[in-house]
Structures are given as structure tokens and as C-alpha cells.
Amino acid sequence: MSGTFVIENCAVATVDGRGSEYAVGYVVVSDGRIVQVGPGAAPVLQHDGARVVDGSGCLATPGLVNSHHHLYQWIFRGLARDATLFGWLTELYPRWARIDEPAVRAAARAGLGWLALSGCTTSADHHYVFPRGSGDLLGATLRAAREVGVRLDATRGSMDLGRSAGGLPPDSVVEDLDEILSASAEAVERYHDPSPGSLTRIALAPCSPFSVTDELMKQSAVLARELGVRLHTHLAETVEEDAYCREQFGVTPAEYVESLGWMGADVWFAHGVHLDDAAIARMAATGTGLAHCPSSNGRLGAGLAPIKALLNAGAPVGLGVDGAASQESGMLVEELRQSVYVSRYRALTGAADRSLDARTALYLGTAGGAKVLGRQDEIGSLAPGYCADIALWKLDGLGHADITDPVAALVFGPPAPLKLLTVHGETVVEDGELRTVDAAELARDARAAHLRMMEADR
Numbered sequence: 298m299s300g301t302f303v304i305e306n307c308a309v310a311t312v313d314g315r316g317s318e319y320a321v322g323y324v325v326v327s328d329g330r331i332v333q334v335g336p337g338a339a340p341v342l343q344h345d346g347a348r349v350v351d352g353s354g355c356l357a358t359p360g361l362v363n364s365h366h367h368l369y370q371w372i373f374r375g376l377a378r379d380a381t382l383f384g385w386l387t388e389l390y391p392r393w394a395r396i397d398e399p400a401v402r403a404a405a406r407a408g409l410g411w412l413a414l415s416g417c418t419t420s421a422d423h424h425y426v427f428p429r430g431s432g433d434l435l436g437a438t439l440r441a442a443r444e445v446g447v448r449l450d451a452t453r454g455s456m457d458l459g460r461s462a463g464g465l466p467p468d469s470v471v472e473d474l475d476e477i478l479s480a481s482a483e484a485v486e487r488y489h490d491p492s493p494g495s496l497t498r499i500a501l502a503p504c505s506p507f508s509v510t511d512e513l514m515k516q517s518a519v520l521a522r523e524l525g526v527r528l529h530t531h532l533a534e535t536v537e538e539d540a541y542c543r544e545q546f547g548v549t550p551a552e553y554v555e556s557l558g559w560m561g562a563d564v565w566f567a568h569g570v571h572l573d574d575a576a577i578a579r580m581a582a583t584g585t586g587l588a589h590c591p592s593s594n595g596r597l598g599a600g601l602a603p604i605k606a607l608l609n610a611g612a613p614v615g616l617g618v619d620g621a622a623s624q625e626s627g628m629l630v631e632e633l634r635q636s637v638y639v640s641r642y643r644a645l646t647g648a649a650d651r652s653l654d655a656r657t658a659l660y661l662g663t664a665g666g667a668k669v670l671g672r673q674d675e676i677g678s679l680a681p682g683y684c685a686d687i688a689l690w691k692l693d694g695l696g697h698a699d700i701t702d703p704v705a706a707l708v709f710g711p712p713a714p715l716k717l718l719t720v721h722g723e724t725v726v727e728d729g730e731l732r733t734v735d736a737a738e739l740a741r742d743a744r745a746a747h748l749r750m751m752e753a754d755r
Contacts, residue, residue, distance in 0.1 A: 360418025425454025
């Protein structure tokens with residue numbers, strides 16, 4: 298679907314700056330952009346061939362924005378099921394050392410297809426494992442995003458601190474500093490599109506304090522700012538990471554990265570479970586963002602992130618699925634509910650920050666994620682001039698029909714089926730089915746890639 302169309306007779310949650318909602322309303326799209334949103338009956342369109350979508354029983358929201366993922370991990374799901382982060386990584390690193398271009402393509406296509414089926418129109422991806430001779434892994438991921446039809450803010454990740462030098466990853470999956478910086482610059486030159494509403498952006502993303510050197514962190518920050526791209530890394534995910542930074546550097550994880558130039562409106566972290574009050578204040582003061590990954594944090598036993606405190610302080614916060622190897626469901630819409638639950642668990646611990654509500658959760662999954670990615674003027678809201686990234690959720694079925702508040706139905710109910718999902722006005726999902734790629738083919742390819750990656754375990 299392209300050109301001009303209108304979605305009408307639906308509830309609308311715009312997630313705009315005023316939080317505008319309409320019990321019955323419409324959205325008008327032309328040439329990939331939203332041109333009108335409002336209550337009541339849709340205007341009569343004066344365009345030949347304009348399509349009208351009847352949204353009766355549905356809720357229209359912005360497409361969801363996934364602010365942290367590791368798409369290559371899709372074909373490593375179901376492993377290290379009882380491990381916390383460091384043990385999980387130790388078990389999976391040798392398997393990740395086997396990835397190659399065909400495997401990454403299969404994983405990315407499956408992961409992005411599944412994200413689309415759960416209402417996601419934009420995803421970040423943090424890829425940091427580049428085994429020698431494995432091919433163009435970043436290019437494979439970007440091609441997968443084009444095939445599925447979603448926006449991708451990909452990162453050229455990196456690790457240069459192997460086990461022999463005191464890091465966690467095995468030496469076989471790390472690169473040297475000059476190699477990383479050269480590959481990072483090449484990735485930006487080759488793939489980054491800074492134009493408004495672009496489908497592809499590149500950021501630089503050294504992996505974590507325990508897998509990269511301080512020199513890589515410093516030089517990546519300098520290079521990213523020279524090239525005009527964003528910065529991303531894992532931070533303060535576990536108590537073990539906090540202890541590692543205090544022992545190795547004499548400071549907290551947040552103090553460590555700030556000393557290396559890693560705070561600012563062009564930076565976003567993943568997880569932030571163990572941020573103290575000083576770190577929260579610095580993130581808010583500098584506009585540093587956070588991708589909150591509640592299900593992954595639960596799967597790995599990392600803890601309960603202080604999201605309400607970050608929001609109260611004014612820090613940008615979005616939601617992330619995280620890698621499918623630590624969050625096998627891979628559905629961003631489920632993270633809306635999980636973010637509320639986690640905040641309420643945290644409140645039970647006596648934390649001063651109070652719990653989230655349904656509309657805050659929807660904000661985190663849309664406009665909040667867009668702000669974390671620096672795209673707050675393009676996506677994440679249903680407003681005139683914004684890209685037509687729209688999710689139309691069916692809420693009239695057995696799982697939702699008796700929840701009269703549509704936003705509460707979306708957040709607290711089971712994952713809602715999609716009547717329609719558009720990216721820049723183009724149909725990606727319709728009536729619960731992918732229209733850009735064959736879901737059965739994605740599943741077959743992902744299974745074959747998984748079995749091939751696991752052959753060495755047999």
C-alpha cells in the first residue's frame with residue numbers, strides 16, 4: 298500500500314507531545330507521511346485510487362521502536378537457559394565464533410520478520426562479533442531489513458579485549474583497534490543515510506566495559522563525532538559488571554564511560570539496571586538515553602532497572618527486546634507489559650521511584666524509543682509530517698474485547714494481532730501476515746542455520 302490512504306473508525310493513540318487520544322478517529326497518509334490525524338469521521342479524500350482501511354475494533358498507534366537488539370542471536374535461542382550474564386556469554390561466545398554471512402542473513406530476516414509481526418517498524422541492532430573470514434555481516438543484516446521492509450538503525454559493534462588480556466570474550470572473537478576503527482569508518486561511509494526518514498542509519502558500538510579497552514571507547518567516541526553518527530554500548534547490566542569496573546578502574550560503570558567521552562545526546566546505553574542516583578542525574582543532564590530490556594534482564598537475572606527514576610529525572614528511555622538468545626519471545630509488544638511489571642516489582646523493594654502505567658509503557662515503546670535513537674522528529678508519534686509508521690491492532694477478539702480502554706488492552710492483554718503495519722506508508726503486515734517475505738521460508742532458513750551452527754556441538 299502506498300500513495301494516499303486513510304485509516305478510519307478506529308481508536309487512536311497518537312503518543313504526540315500532548316498525549317492526544319481519540320475514542321474514534323482517523324489517520325490520513327500521503328506519499329509515506331502522515332498528513333492528518335483527528336477525531337470523528339475521516340475527511341473525504343480527493344485522490345483517485347485512495348484506499349480506505351476500516352479500523353473498526355482496532356487501535357492505531359505509532360509503530361513500535363526497538364532500541365536494542367542482537368539480531369544474529371536469533372539462531373542461538375534456547376541455550377544457556379539457566380545462566381546469568383557472564384556464564385551465558387562464556388557458553389555462547391564459542392558458538393558465536395562460527396557465524397558467517399548466510400547465518401546472519403537467516404537470523405536477521407527471522408528476527409526482523411518476527412518483530413514486524415509484533416508491531417515493530419524500527420529496530421536498532423548491536424552486532425559486535427566479526428569472526429575472520431565470515432563475510433559482510435553488517436551488510437547481510439541491512440539487506441535483511443530491506444527485504445522485510447522495516448527501518449534499521451544498525452551499529453558497527455566491536456570487541457578488542459580478549460581473555461588473554463583480562464577480558465571476558467575468547468581471543469578468537471576480538472579484533473585489533475586499528476582494524477575496528479577502519480571497519481567502523483567504512484561502515485558509516487558505505488551504509489549510513491542521515492536524510493530525514495531514512496531506512497538505514499549506522500552507529501558505532503563497542504560492546505561493554507569487560508570486552509573492550511578504554512582506548513577503543515575513546516577513539517570510537519572521537520570517530521563517531523567526526524562522522525556525525527551516534528554511540529551505543531551495554532552499561533551497568535549486572536552486579537558483576539559493577540564490581541568489575543570498581544575493581545579495574547576504581548569507579549562505577551557510568552563514571553568510567555563518562556571519563557572516556559561517553560555521555561551526551563548522541564549516546565544511548567542498553568540495560569542500565571545498576572545505575573546509582575549520580576549516574577541517573579548525569580544521564581538526564583547530558584541527554585544520554587537508555588534502552589530498557591525488562592524481559593532479557595529477567596531471563597539473565599540481572600535485576601530491576603530504575604526506569605521511573607530515569608524518566609522523573611528527564612533522561613530519554615526506550616524499550617528493547619535485546620538479543621533473542623536471552624529473550625526467546627522476541628516480541629517488542631510484550632515489553633510494554635513487562636516494563637510495567639518490572640517497575641512494580643521494583644517498587645516492592647522499597648525503591649523511591651514509583652511504578653509505570655500503561656500509557657507510559659506505550660510511550661517507552663514508541664516516542665521514547667524514537668528519542669533514544671535521535672529520531673524523535675521523524676517516528677514514534679502519529680502526527681502530521683511524521684513518517685507513516687503505523688500499527689493498527691485488532692482489539693475486538695476474545696483476548697481483548699472486554700477491556701474497554703484500548704491502550705490498557707494493548708499493554709496488559711495478550712499480544713494483539715495486527716490488522717495492518719506500515720513503514721513509510723508501505724504495507725509490511727496485513728491481517729496478521731507478513732506481506733513482504735514468506736514467514737514459512739524465514740522459519741525454515743533460521744532452523745537450518747541454527748542446526749549448521751550447532752554441528753560442532755555434536
